[in-house]
Amino acid sequence: xxxxxxxxxxxAGGKSTRMGRDKGAIVYHDTPQRDHLYSLLNALxxxxxxxxxxxxxxxxxxxxQLIVDDNEYRGPLNGILSAHKKHPDVAWMVMACxxxxxxxxxxxxxxxxxxxxxxxxxxxxxxxxxxEPLAAIWEPEGLKGAYGxxxxxxxxxxxKYLINSDVKLVIPEQDQVLLNANSEEDYKEALxxxxxx
Numbered sequence: 001x002x003x004x005x006x007x008x009x010x011x012a013g014g015k016s017t018r019m020g021r022d023k024g025a026i027v028y029h030d031t032p033q034r035d036h037l038y039s040l041l042n043a044l045x046x047x048x049x050x051x052x053x054x055x056x057x058x059x060x061x062x063x064x065q066l067i068v069d070d071n072e073y074r075g076p077l078n079g080i081l082s083a084h085k086k087h088p089d090v091a092w093m094v095m096a097c098x099x100x101x102x103x104x105x106x107x108x109x110x111x112x113x114x115x116x117x118x119x120x121x122x123x124x125x126x127x128x129x130x131x132e133p134l135a136a137i138w139e140p141e142g143l144k145g146a147y148g149x150x151x152x153x154x155x156x157x158x159x160k161y162l163i164n165s166d167v168k169l170v171i172p173e174q175d176q177v178l179l180n181a182n183s184e185e186d187y188k189e190a191l192x193x194x195x196x197x
Contacts, residue, residue, distance in 0.1 A: 004116060004139070005090045008041025008048030009083050010034050011076055011134060012097045013056065013069050023181065024097035028194055034097040044107055045093055051079035074156040076134055077146055084143040091116070092143070096134035100190045101177045110137060110170055119145060119165040125175040131167050132178055133158035 012024040012034040024034030031039075034050060042048040049065045060066055070082045080094055093110065095102060106123075114121045119142025122131035142165060149161045172178065181190045 005046045006044075006093050006111065006114075006137060007083070007087060007090045008038070008045035009051050009067070009080065009092045009094045010037045010041065010048070010097055011051045011079050011094060013051050013053040013079050014076070014097070026181070028100040028190065033100060037095050037097060037099065037102060040102065040104055040107055041093060041095060043104060044111060046090075049083060051083055073150055075158070077150065077156055077158050077161075080138060080158070081143060081146060084138075084140070088143075089140060091140065092138045094134055094136055094138055096180065098181045098186075099135060099178065100181055100194060101179055102135070103177070106172055106177050109172070110135075113168065113170045115168040117166075118142070118168045120162055121168040121170060122162060123178055124169040124171055125178050126171055127175055129169070131159060131162040131169060133162050135178055136162075 014023065025032045027033065029036045038048055038050060047065065049067045050060065051067050051069065052060070054068050057068070067083045067086055069079050070085065072078060073081060080092065083092055110121060110123060114137050116139055118139065120131065120136045120138045122133060122136035124131055145165065146161055150156060176193070179190060180186065
């Protein structure tokens, strides 16, 4: 058994500029995608939270588990590190809210393959061979290292940070599970594939 607790984090605080509407509110599975992912993570993690912007607070119920972004950094590391600050001793299973094909078997695989000695255990497509930082389990030590990476100022890209860190890669059977629906075209493609399943 892994000793360190794993909390779930649905990254729902992005601006969704390419999509033109809130990606977390799009429905693929009979409920807004951010809620669908929350329920998946909540089935496997000790606790699960939504990572959101302050101006989204009125979109959630009073009893929803929320972590409001601190707005210290650019990009998704802002949300991940805001969560780390609230609970610095746990690992975080982080999922972007635009992964319509993510499912319990894949999340279970990620947990089973987890290596606590690494900065993170991350999904990777066969095609890219690169870590997917927004479909990953981040260990506390890896998140602590991210502060130095951001202070360096070269980039705020979480993938670049993981590429230069000790990361365990997990390859799903099908790359499609990691399809990011970032645009209207991606949304239509994802919907057609889900309908045809």
